[in-house]
Amino acid sequence: MNKPMMIVESGRPKAKIVVGDSNQAVEASNILQSTIKNISGAELPITTDNQSVSGTHIYVGRGKSVESFGIEIPSGITSQMDEEGFTIRNVNDSLVIAGNEDWHYRGTIYAVFDFLEIIGCRWFFPGQYGQVIPQMDTISIPPINKIERPSFRMRNIWYSGWMPVNDEDSEELTRWLDCNKANRLLISLPGDGTITRLAPSDQYFDTHPHIYAVDSKGERSRDMLCLSQPDTIEIATETIRTAFDQNPTMFAFGFAPPDGMPMCHCTQCQQRLHGINAKHLGRASLSDGWFYFVNEVAKKIQVEFPDRWLLTNGYANRMYPPEGISDFSENIGIQFAFLQSCTLHRIGDPRCWQRQDCEKLLKRWADLCPVFIYDYDPGVDLQNLPFPTLHNLRHDIPFFKDLGVWGFWTEGQNTWMRTHLNYYVRTKLMWNSDLDVDAIVRDYCQKFYGEAAYWIEKYVWTLENAVEKTDLHAQWGNNHHIPWKIIFTDPLIETLQEYLNHARQQTSALAHQRHVDMLQEYHHYLIAFLSIQQLTHLGEYQQAISKIDEALVARSKLSEVKSNLLPHTPDWVVESSDSTLEGLSDICRYLLDRTDGTVGKLVVFLPRDWKFKTDPFEDGLIEQWYRSDYEDEWDSVATTLYWENQGYQNETGYGYTGYAWYRTEFEVKNDMGNRPLILTFGGVFGQEIWVWINQLLVLHRDNESPSKPFDINLPENIQVGTNQIAVRIHSHGAHRGAQGGIYRRAFLWTSNN
Ligand SMILES: [Zn+2]
Ligand SMILES: [Zn+2]
Numbered sequence: 001m002n003k004p005m006m007i008v009e010s011g012r013p014k015a016k017i018v019v020g021d022s023n024q025a026v027e028a029s030n031i032l033q034s035t036i037k038n039i040s041g042a043e044l045p046i047t048t049d050n051q052s053v054s055g056t057h058i059y060v061g062r063g064k065s066v067e068s069f070g071i072e073i074p075s076g077i078t079s080q081m082d083e084e085g086f087t088i089r090n091v092n093d094s095l096v097i098a099g100n101e102d103w104h105y106r107g108t109i110y111a112v113f114d115f116l117e118i119i120g121c122r123w124f125f126p127g128q129y130g131q132v133i134p135q136m137d138t139i140s141i142p143p144i145n146k147i148e149r150p151s152f153r154m155r156n157i158w159y160s161g162w163m164p165v166n167d168e169d170s171e172e173l174t175r176w177l178d179c180n181k182a183n184r185l186l187i188s189l190p191g192d193g194t195i196t197r198l199a200p201s202d203q204y205f206d207t208h209p210h211i212y213a214v215d216s217k218g219e220r221s222r223d224m225l226c227l228s229q230p231d232t233i234e235i236a237t238e239t240i241r242t243a244f245d246q247n248p249t250m251f252a253f254g255f256a257p258p259d260g261m262p263m264c265h266c267t268q269c270q271q272r273l274h275g276i277n278a279k280h281l282g283r284a285s286l287s288d289g290w291f292y293f294v295n296e297v298a299k300k301i302q303v304e305f306p307d308r309w310l311l312t313n314g315y316a317n318r319m320y321p322p323e324g325i326s327d328f329s330e331n332i333g334i335q336f337a338f339l340q341s342c343t344l345h346r347i348g349d350p351r352c353w354q355r356q357d358c359e360k361l362l363k364r365w366a367d368l369c370p371v372f373i374y375d376y377d378p379g380v381d382l383q384n385l386p387f388p389t390l391h392n393l394r395h396d397i398p399f400f401k402d403l404g405v406w407g408f409w410t411e412g413q414n415t416w417m418r419t420h421l422n423y424y425v426r427t428k429l430m431w432n433s434d435l436d437v438d439a440i441v442r443d444y445c446q447k448f449y450g451e452a453a454y455w456i457e458k459y460v461w462t463l464e465n466a467v468e469k470t471d472l473h474a475q476w477g478n479n480h481h482i483p484w485k486i487i488f489t490d491p492l493i494e495t496l497q498e499y500l501n502h503a504r505q506q507t508s509a510l511a512h513q514r515h516v517d518m519l520q521e522y523h524h525y526l527i528a529f530l531s532i533q534q535l536t537h538l539g540e541y542q543q544a545i546s547k548i549d550e551a552l553v554a555r556s557k558l559s560e561v562k563s564n565l566l567p568h569t570p571d572w573v574v575e576s577s578d579s580t581l582e583g584l585s586d587i588c589r590y591l592l593d594r595t596d597g598t599v600g601k602l603v604v605f606l607p608r609d610w611k612f613k614t615d616p617f618e619d620g621l622i623e624q625w626y627r628s629d630y631e632d633e634w635d636s637v638a639t640t641l642y643w644e645n646q647g648y649q650n651e652t653g654y655g656y657t658g659y660a661w662y663r664t665e666f667e668v669k670n671d672m673g674n675r676p677l678i679l680t681f682g683g684v685f686g687q688e689i690w691v692w693i694n695q696l697l698v699l700h701r702d703n704e705s706p707s708k709p710f711d712i713n714l715p716e717n718i719q720v721g722t723n724q725i726a727v728r729i730h731s732h733g734a735h736r737g738a739q740g741g742i743y744r745r746a747f748l749w750t751s752n753n
Contacts, residue, residue, distance in 0.1 A: 002143055003143075004140040004141060004142050004143070005056060005090065005093075005095060005140065005141050005143070006056070006138075006139075006140045007036065007044070007056070007058070007139040007140065007141065008036065008039075008040040008042040008044075008137065008138060008139040009138050009140075010137055010138060011040060011041050011042055011137040012042055013042040013043060013044045013045065014055075014056060015044055015055070015056040015057065015058050015095075016044060016045050016046070016047055016055060016056070016057055016058070017029050017032060017033055017044050017045065017046045017047070017057075017058050017060055018046075018047055018048070018049055018057045018058065018059045018060065018063065018065065019046055019047070019048055019049075019060055019061065019063070020049070020059065020060055020061025020062045020063040020066065020098065020108070021049070021061065021062060021063050022061055022062070022101055022108070024061060024101045024106065024108050024109060025060050025061025025062070025063070025098075025101075025108055027109065028060050028061060028097070028108045028109050028111070028112040029046050029060045029061070029112075030046075031109070031112050031113070031116075032044070032058070032060060032097075032112050032115070032116070033046055035116050035121060035133065036139065038133050039119065039121075039133055039134055039135065039136060039139065040135075040136060040137050040138070040139055041137065042137075044058070048063075049063035049064045049065050049066075050064075055093075056093055056094060056095075057093075057094040057095070058094065058095045058097060059094060059095065059096045059097065059098065060097050060098065060108065060111075060112065061097075061098050061101070061108045062098050062101075062108075066096055066098060069091045069096065071087060071089060071091060071096060072087060072147060073086070073087045073096075073098050073099065073100070073147075074086060074087065074099060074100040074107060074147065074149060075100050075101075075102060076100070076102055077100075077102040077103040077105070077249065078307070079251040079252075079307040079308055079309065080153075081153050081185065081187070081251060082153045083100055083102070083105070084099075084100055084105050084107060084110075084149060084150050084153065084183070085099060085100055085107060085147060085148055085149035085150065086098065086099025086100065086107045086108065086110050086111035086114065086147070086148055087099065087111070087146070087147045088111055088114060088115055088118075088144050088145075088146055089144060089145040089146065089147075090143050090144060090145065095141075095144070097111045097112055097115050098111060099111045103249060104183075104184075104185060104186045105183075106178060106183065109178050110178070110181045113178060113179050113180070113181065114148065114181065115144075118141065118144065119134065119139060119141065120132075120134035120447075121133055121134065122443075122444070122447050122448070123176055123179035123180060124420055124421075124424050124444060124447075124448055125176075125416045125420045125562075125565075126169070126172035126173050126175065126176035126416070126564075127168075127172040127176075127562060128562075129561060129562045129565070130176075130416070130420065130448075132447045132448060148431075148432070150181070150430070150431045150432070151397075151401050151429075151430065151431065151432055151433040151434075152400075152401070152405065152406065152407035152408065152430050152431075152433070153185070153406050153407050154183070154185055154372050154406055154407025154408055154409060155181070155182040155183050155407055155408060155427065155430035155431065156177070156182060156183060156184050156185070156407075156408060156409050156410065157173075157177070157182065157377070157408075157410045157412040157423055157426065157427075158184075158409070158410070158411065158412060159173060159412055159413065159414050160411045160412065160413060161570070162382055162413055162570075162573055163382075163413045163414045163415050163564075163567045163569065163570070163573075164414065164563075164564075164567050164568065164570050165414045165564075166563075169414055169563075169564055173414075177427070180424065180427035180428070180431075181427065181431045182427045182430060182431075187250075187251060187252045187254070187311075188250065188252050188253050188254040188311070189252075189254040189311060189335070189409070190254040190255055190256035190311050190312045190313045190335050191254070191256065192256060192257075192258055192259040192315075193223060193256070193257070193258040193259070194254060194255045194256050195223075195224065195225055195255050195256060195257050195258070195262075196222075196223060197239065197253075197255055198225065198235070198236040198239050198240070198255055199211055199212075199225060199232065199235045199236060199239065201222035201223075204235065205220075205222055208231060208235065210226065210229055210231065211225055211226055211229050211231050211232040211235060212224070212225060212226060213225055213226050213227075213262070213263065213264035213265070213266075213269070214226065214264050214265045214266045214269075215265060216265055218265070223258050223262075224257055224258060224262045224263070224264065225264070225293075226264040226266055226269060227264055227269055227272075227289050227290065227292065227293035228264070228266065228268040228269045228272060228289070228292070228293070229266075229268075232293070233293065233296045233297055233300070236255075236293075236297045237297050237300045237301060240253045240297065240301055240310070241301065241304060241305075244301070244304075244305050244308055250308070251307075251308055251309060252308065252309040252310070252311050252333065253308070253309070253310055253311065254310075254311040254312070254335075255310075255311075255312060256312050256313045256315065256335075257286075257290065257318075259316065260316070261283065261284075261286075261316075261317065262286070263284070263286055263289065264289075269289055272288050272289040272292055272324075273285070273286060273288055273289050274288055274323060274324060276288065276320070276323065278317060278319060278320050279357070283317065284317060285317055285318070285319075285320050286316075286317040286318050287314075287317070287318045287319075287320045287321065287322045287323075288322045288323060288324050288325070290312075290318050290322075291318070291321075291322040291325055291328070292322070292324075292325060294310065294312050294332060295325055295327070295328060295329050295332065297310065298310045298329035298331050298332045299327070299329045301331065302329055302330075302331045305331075306331070308331065309331055309332070309333045309370070310329075310331060310332050310333070311332075311333045311334075311335060312332065312333075312334065312335070313334065313335040313336070313337060313374065314334045314335065314336040314337065314361075314365060314371075315335070315336075315337035315339060315374065316337070316339060319336070319337065319339060319340075319361060320361065321361070321364045321365055321368055328368050328369065330369060332368075332369045333369060333370040333371070333372065333406070334365050334368075334369055334370070334371050334372075335371075335372055335373075335374050335409060336361075336362060336365055336371050336372070336373055336374065337374040337375075338358060338373065338374065338375040338376065338379070338476075339475075339476070339477065340354070340475060340477070341354045341355060341357070341358045341475055342354035342355055342473040342474060342475050342653070343375075343376065343377075343378075343379025343380055343389065343392075343474065343475055343476060344379075344380075344389070344467055344470060344472065344473060344474055344487075345392065345468070345473070346391060346392040346394075346395040346396055346468075347359045347362070347392075347395065347396045347399055348395075348399075350652070351471060351651065351652060351653055352473060352652065352653050353652035353653055353654050354473060354475065354653070356652065362403065363403065366403045366404060366405065370404070370406050371403075371404075371405050371406065372405060372406040372407050372408065372409060373400060373405060373407070373408045373409070373410075374408075374409050374410075374411065375408065375410050375411070376410070376411050376476040377389070377410050377411070377412055377413075377419060377422055377423070377426070378413060378415070378418055378419060378422075378476075379474075379475065379476045380474045380475065380476060380482060381474075381476075381481075381482060381579040381580075382569060382573060382577055382579045382580045383529060383579060383580060383581060383584070384415055384417075384418055384525070384529075384555075384566055384581065385418070385484060385488075385526055385529060386418060386463060386522070386526060387418055387419065387422065388421075388422075388460070388463045388464045388467050389422055389464075389467065390421065390422065390425055390437055390441065390460075390464050391464050391465075391467065391468040393422065393425055393426055393429055393437065394429075394437040397426075397429040397430065397433050398429075398433045398434070400433075401433040407430065408426075408430060410426070414564045414567060415564065415565075415566060415567060416562075416564050416565050417518065417519075417522045417558060417565045417566050418566070421441070421444065421460065424440075424444065425437055425440050425441070428440050441457065441460055441461075442457060445457040445460070448512070448515050449503065449507070449512050449515055449516060450507060450509050450511075450512035451506045451507050451508060451509070451512065452502075452503035452504070452506045452507045452512060452516050454506075455499045455500070455502040455503035455506065456499070456503055456516070456519070458499050459496055459499040459500065459503070459519070462492070462495060462496060462499070463492075463496065466487050466488070466489075466492050467487055470486060470487045471486075471649070471653060472486045472487055472645065473653045481533060481578070481579070481584065481683070481707055481743075482739075483533075483537075483641055483642065483645055483743070484529075484530055484533065485530055485533070485534055486645055488526065488530055493523075493526070493527060493530070496523060497523065500516065500519065500520050500523055503516045503519075504516050504517075504520065514561075518558060518561060518565065521554050521557045521558050522554070522558065522565075522566065524550065524553075524554040525551055525554035525555055525558070525566060527550075528547045528548075528550035528551035528554060529547075529551050529581065529584075531543075531544070531547040531550075532544045532547045532548055532551065532581075532584055532585070532588065533584060535547065535588075536584065536587060536588045536591065536682070536744065537640040537641070537682070537683075537743060537744045537745065538608070538640055538745060539591075539605055539682070539744075539745040539747065541588055541589075541591050541592035541595060541596075542592065542596070544588045544592075545585075545588060545589070545592060548581070548585045548588070551581055552581075554566075555568070555581075569581070569582055578705070578707040578708065579707070583707070587682075587683075587707070587708065587709060590709055591680070591682055591709055591744075594678075594680055594711075594747075594749045595747065595749060597752070599751065599752060600678065600749045600750055600751040600752055601749060601750055601752075602747060602748075602749050603668070603672065603677060603747075603748040603749055603750055604666060604667065604668075604747065604748050605745055605746075605747045605748075606639075606664060606666050606679075606725070606745065606746040606747060606748070607639075607664050607665075607666070608638055608639060608640060608745060609636050609637065609638050609639070609664075610636070610637060610639055610662045610663060610664040610742070611634035611635070611636060611661075611662065611663040611664060612634060612635045612636065612637040612643065612660065612661070612662055612663075612741075613625065613632075613633075613634050613635065613660065613661045613663075614648065614656050614658065614659070614660045614661075615658065615659040615660055615661055615728075616656075616658050616659070618659055620659060620661050620728060621728075624695075625661050625663070625726065625728075626661075626663065626692035626695055626724075626726030626728075627695055628665075628695075628724050634663065637662075637741070639662070639741075639742040639743070639744075639745055639746065640743060640744065640745060641743055642655075642685060642739045642740055642741050642743050643655070643656060643660065643740050643741040644656070644739060644740060648740070655739070655740055656731075656740065657731055657732055657740070658730070658731070658732070659728060659729070659730050660686075660728075660729050660731070660740070660741065661726060661727065661728050661729075662726065662727040662729070662741070662742055663724070663725065663726040663727070664724075664725055665722050665723065665724050665725070666722075666723055666725065666748065667721065667722055667723075668718060668719065668720050668721065668723060668748070669720065670720040672720075672750065675750045675751070676713060676714070676750065676751065677713075677714040677718055677748050677749070677750060678711050678712065678713055678714065678748070678749055678750065678751060679691075679711070679712045679714055679725075679746060679747075679748055680709055680710070680711045680712075680746060680747055680748075680749065681709060681710055681712075681742065681744070681746045682709050682743075682744025682745050682746065682747075683706065683707060683708070683709060683742070683743050683744035684703060684706065684710075684727075684729065684741070684742050684743070685703075685706040685729075685731060685739045685740050685741060685743060686703055686706070686729035686730055686731040686740055686741065687702070687703055687730055687731060687732055688700070688701065688702060688703060688729070688730040689701045689703050689727065689728070689729055689730075690727070690728040690729075691712060691725065691726070691727050691728075692725065692726040692727075692728075693714065693715060693717060693718060693723060693724070693725055694717050694718070694719065694723055694724055695724070696715065696717050698712065698714070698715050699712050706739075709744065714748075727742065729741060729742075
């Protein structure tokens with residue numbers, strides 16, 4: 001058949017849907033029928049295969065007739081879980097839309113959504129707002145003959161709890177994943193703490209206490225196992241054996257230790273760690289202990305179930321492959337987490353050591369065993385700023401495909417202004433890693449913004465280029481404040497605003513106008529947020545407060561359209577993390593209160609620029625760098641930005657770690673009376689801080705909350721006239737991306753009390 005097939009003509013149905021034998025075929029037929037009706041007003045009749053039908057047919061799912069055609073349709077299931085796919089093709093005067101429905105596969109559903117995409121439908125966001133349904137009263141389709149199979153067998157994005165998620169959001173996400181051919185596989189996964197599945201404590205704790213881990217106080221723990229104890233290995237093996245026996249299509253058993261620093265403190269477990277620390281995690285690498293245990297169990301399971309998988313994770317302190325295991329069992333699969341790895345740059349970026357390390361580790365794992373990726377999108381903080389990483393997806397997803405990676409279990413957030421384009425492009429590439437990202441983005445701009453497409457496309461790629469080229473590095477779990485102004489510079493923000501102005505002028509269709517307006521609102525949020533952050537760092541607290549209201553207004557306007565475009569942060573997140581608009585707002589108010597008379601009054605801001613000197617060989621104390629007559633060579637840095645962002649990082653973005661010194665002078669006038677002076681640091685990054693005033697050590701602080709300001713009651717040696725202050729900071733490599741030093745201004749004030 002070479003001529004187009006007419007489905008609807010001038011609002012009248014010209015084809016019938018013939019529904020296949022399964023529930024999935026019924027679901028898919030209903031989706032097809034209702035969407036065609038939304039497009040054209042015409043309702044295609046749905047019939048079963050038994051009724052005699054004449055005219056043009058659209059067969060949805062398998063049935064008697066489809067089987068008789070003898071065409072290839074993906075089917076079947078093995079423990080490889082790589083049989084997904086669908087067929088869309090013309091047969092005689094009819095069309096077959098059907099896919100693999102075995103096991104948990106959703107092939108016929110994907111086939112219908114793929115067919116609707118051919119007609120022009122799109123699902124950029126979950127729910128009504130992101131849906132594009134073309135309006136036409138005639139639908140005719142060109143000849144189609146295709147079989148599609150996905151590039152990856154796992155293609156999931158799930159909502160973590162960092163942003164609010166209601167039932168409707170969850171349902172809409174599930175549907176949206178179907179629309180874009182993502183999946184959830186429904187296999188047993190190695191979630192945090194799932195090790196308890198292996199030996200449930202209510203079953204074994206009383207009778208077999210010795211299989212449970214010894215904690216640091218010598219007590220047995222119910223949440224973690226002793227990994228070197230032979231009985232632990234026996235019991236774990238028996239649990240998995242029973243599960244596999246009872247469930248023939250349970251192809252995988254997932255288990256992992258609890259989050260954090262899970263280990264057994266018994267001598268044998270400790271010895272097995274071989275004293276290895278993971279670079280930049282800075283504490284014990286637990287890989288050898290953990291994978292010894294996993295491997296022993298896996299070898300036993302393999303004898304009986306050679307085609308099933310034990311899945312565990314390479315997460316937290318188990319990101320490194322083990323060093324002391326020679327016979328790594330090939331039935332182990334690893335969920336490799338992109339922790340402690342910059343998310344602004346692509347894998348292997350020559351300017352980003354974190355992404356280079358990621359590439360090296362991943363390649364080592366992929367040599368050992370099947371790997372799937374646990375990554376984070378957005379991969380930074382909770383501040384809800386744009387997170388453009390299409391430049392990464394374009395490179396990384398084909399790279400993963402070449403490496404044989406199984407797929408993705410992406411930790412997502414319910415913040416769709418921030419993530420929708422990433423997620424949309426992600427689903428496209430997870431299905432077919434050969435697709436052209438530029439073409440996907442162009443199509444998105446045309447379908448979602450209509451006449452404004454040209455300017456929105458410029459907006460998207462201008463933002464992308466700025467992130468791709470930045471020498472700032474940031475990662476998920478990095479809960480202090482990232483200096484976003486380095487990427488989102490004033491000229492960049494102005495350029496983006498010009499594009500949005502053009503876009504607004506170009507649009508006439510109401511739907512497109514609304515989409516541009518929402519993007520504009522999000523741009524307002526970005527501008528306001530950047531101002532709050534910048535003004536707080538500089539000490540302009542009053543102005544910063546007024547910007548907070550602007551950010552809140554932009555956020556509510558977006559929430560009015562749909563609560564998950566730019567959601568409110570849940571209370572527990574606000575309480576547990578400073579990395580939110582609310583957290584920044586609290587910090588700003590704390591500082592304002594100390595200057596505007598609420599808690600106290602400003603005496604003087606310390607200078608913005610201080611003398612600075614790194615101290616890699618720890619000479620500073622011996623040579624008394626805090627003395628004003630120690631001149632030597634000092635640099636000058638601003639105290640409103642981390643030292644990495646002022647030149648103290650190498651060409652791969654590795655920031656200076658170790659000791660560093662700041663020094664400056666400040667004046668105290670003689671009209672202070674006898675009121676005590678307090679010195680407040682707005683924000684200092686470093687694990688330890690020492691402060692000298694007039695050559696006397698007045699403070700040593702373990703700096704556990706580097707995003708929070710702190711106060712020092714000044715000692716009696718403070719004097720009218722010129723005073724001298726020196727700050728020594730120790731910033732070691734653990735848990736840091738590229739942030740060190742004083743990054744919010746310090747000031748002197750007097751308390752009202
Ligand atoms: Zn132990
Ligand atoms: Zn980077």
